Amino acid sequence: MIQHPLFVIIASLITVAVGLYLGSSYIEIFATVMGIINLWLLAKEKVLNFLFGIITVTTFLYIYFTQSLYAMVLLSVFQLAFNVYGWYYWLRDRGNQDVRPTVQMTPKQIGITIVVILIGWMAWSYYEVNYTEVPHPYLDSLNLVISLVAQYLLSKKFLENWHLWILTNIILIITYLITGLYVMIIYSVIGFILCIQGLIEWKKSLQMLKR
Template identity: 25%
Template sequence: MIAWTEAVGFVLALAMVGCSIRELHWSWPLAILSSLLYFFVFKDSLLYAEAGLQLVFALLALWGWWQWRRLGENKQPVSIIQRLPMRGWWVVGTALGVLWPSIAWLLMHYTDSDVAWADALPTALSLIGQALLGRKYIENWLAWIVVNVFSVGLFAYKGLWLTTALYVLFIGLSILGWREWQKRLTAP
């Protein structure tokens, strides 16, 4: 049976990604609402890292919304689509190397999670993806593709079929986001 929180979160999450692809700042308030609803969906499914991630997403969405709404002296947006510099790739790799095992360790020692490592990986990558999205690094879409592929398996295992379908759609939307942002890329 699909809970109303999952159904409404599903619709809001799709709208949020659609707005992100189009660089509409409304993606951020939609992210807040969807994340709060999905907190309960994941908590009830014993996916504690995913549940906690939703609360972090809600907070990060406030930051992302501020980032995307900032205007420079010329009244143009301060944040523009850009590529991640080489140093940024090192930061991403290091962050993943620290976050994934740390989150898995916390889940194994402080929860009754039955999928600690599988829950921790998309959680760690999602934190990275959200930070990249907030700064409009085009590589955020690559992070989301990886997150979504792993999440499909995780949510199917947990029997969250509507959410599994959502993440299948997210894979396609992430590819579309990558392509659309490639067209709008202003910095080499």
């Protein structure tokens, strides 16, 4: 069901209906629908996901700025750059395939990634606690660092990007609950489901390449 385009249509309609019921802004609803389409295409390994990703990130950037989520604003700027790079990278050295093949990280790469996340989280948390008035600096910083690393791994087509996106959606649900962006909670729940599906689909693709 999740793989079928009908899932995207139903998820988008639910998002619009709930958003209008809760009185969410049209731009918030639009960003959420674009994000759902982006994630669905990403799970299907369609390069078109980057177009919707660019639209989604640009819209979220504006929303985050108006909510004073400055770490998220910075994240969106980097995500925009990674979407452009990912679009290029996925089409490079792809052979006869639609996109370049999925790859898996080595234990060393995983270890380095964990260290980078921890150092990045501590550094950005220190900055937000001491130099900004962000209401939830540790949560905001954690989401920024994990999302940024996940976006990089996605652009390089590492399978492990999905593990970080799953964690990111959990953090986002908490963030949106606190900030009152209720319609975007729906996006994160749907995103959580799509990320699990993406992990399953990319694993299947990787296993087929290993045969």
